[in-house]
Amino acid sequence: MVVAMPVVRSGTAPAFVTIRDVSKTFDVDGDVVDAVERIDLDIAPGEFVTLLGPSGCGKSTLLMMVAGLETPSRGTIAIGGTPIQAPRPDIGIMFQDPTLLPWKSAIDNVLFPFQVTGRRTRDHRDRATGLLQRVGLAGFEAKRPSQLSGGMRQRVALCRALIGDPDLLLMDEPFSALDAITRDEMNVILMDMWQQFRKTVIFVTHSLREAVFLSDRVVVMSRRPGRILADVTITLPRPRAPSIGETPRFNEICAVLRQKISDAHAGAGE
């Protein structure tokens, strides 16, 4: 059962992901580049949070630091109270590219996380089949990535990210390479999956409407070095149908968000 209720963000619920004073600088050919600067963010368990910002604002870098694939230059990131030192098995990741292995069938790609870590895939076949069914790929289990459309490939990648039953799902612009129609479809599928599994999700995008449609909270980031400009709770009821995008309420929220972005940029002298 799904309760259509916005997640209450107060000091009472302990945060699942805590990002404290995190900065990241890269050394690019001797030049120091500030990717993100002094980020503080708390994310509650089961919350869907979107990092919204222009390309190259460091939102992906922040995501990779949460994944343990990059190390912060300063500050700490903790998941479930444990500071991140290295990648953790209880995190699922999706990239912009589906990163499927072309010689593997859809189901074997979903099971890849087990195979590449030396665990038996046989025990998880039913779960993989179930996930594929859930995203509308029943009957496509044996198909190779080359036989699937772009949206279908990303659906397989979503199943792969979920196969290990992660507590945290990190999504790095997963639908930005898809056409607008497929993208809307993917958003609906993702919502459907999220309503069912209720994982904590950190989603990165540069699409304002996508952010509003999906999220409990939208965190707006500035241009490089990425800082948090605004942190807006989206109070739209759930479950959300695609038609919600035409409601005045939805467009109102988009307008407010857009205003906050331009205000912040004006305030920062941009």
Add this chain to the structure above:
Amino acid sequence: MSRAVTAVAEVPPVSLVALSDRHITTARRAGLPILVALVLFAAWEAIVRLLDIPRVIVPTPVEVVGAIVRHHAVLLENTGPTILTATAGFVIATAVAAPLAAAMTSFRLLRDAVYPCLIAFQIIPKIALAPIFILWFGLGVESRLAFAVFISFFPVLVATGTGLEAMERSTAMLCRSLNASKLRILVHVRLPTSLPFLLSGMKVAMTMAVIGTVIGEFISSKAGLGFLILNAASRAETDLILASIVVLCACGLALYGVIEAADRMLMKWMNG
């Protein structure tokens, strides 16, 4: 899912125009080179006849075909050793170079230590080393085999090495996020990714192995097409030289064709 089914149904039927277009393309691709070859052979035949060039200098294509028919027994007899040596050399080279490439990818230290040396070694004009192989391995088949291995080794090594490094960045990140071990990444991702590269290296290696074998036969041999060419040259039987070269081309093409076929099967299997 139903959407996918409709999508298939919506694909317009292949029109007859498109079909005949494709046939024309195929005919053109195969036909044009053959036509050019035939024109060249006809010109060759005509020039030699018109200018009355001595047959010892340049026999005509028709005479070369005649020589193949006349000498078919001796040609066949000498084809065996060449094919055998070349194939064995190619197999050994692949069997050593591919695992060495995998080892070098896995162990940075080995790679940093060995790879520059191998590249430096690769720069040596290998034909210049052929006489040394005779010194080391004697006049028998061993020296010819060793030379075939030596000359076909590097294409496989370099191609496989490149293929093993060809894993996509996002795939590498995915594996890292899963805490997969280096060995498992090698087995499940790097090796399959490298297979097309390995196959293209093998195609070059097969051709090189034939060249290496013939060079070996030039230097020391009592059989093989290389030997036959040298032997015919000493008796000024130019038509037999060219006949041997035609057979050599056919052998090289056939061996190459085997690898090409394997490559196509592999690509079909890998990409579905």
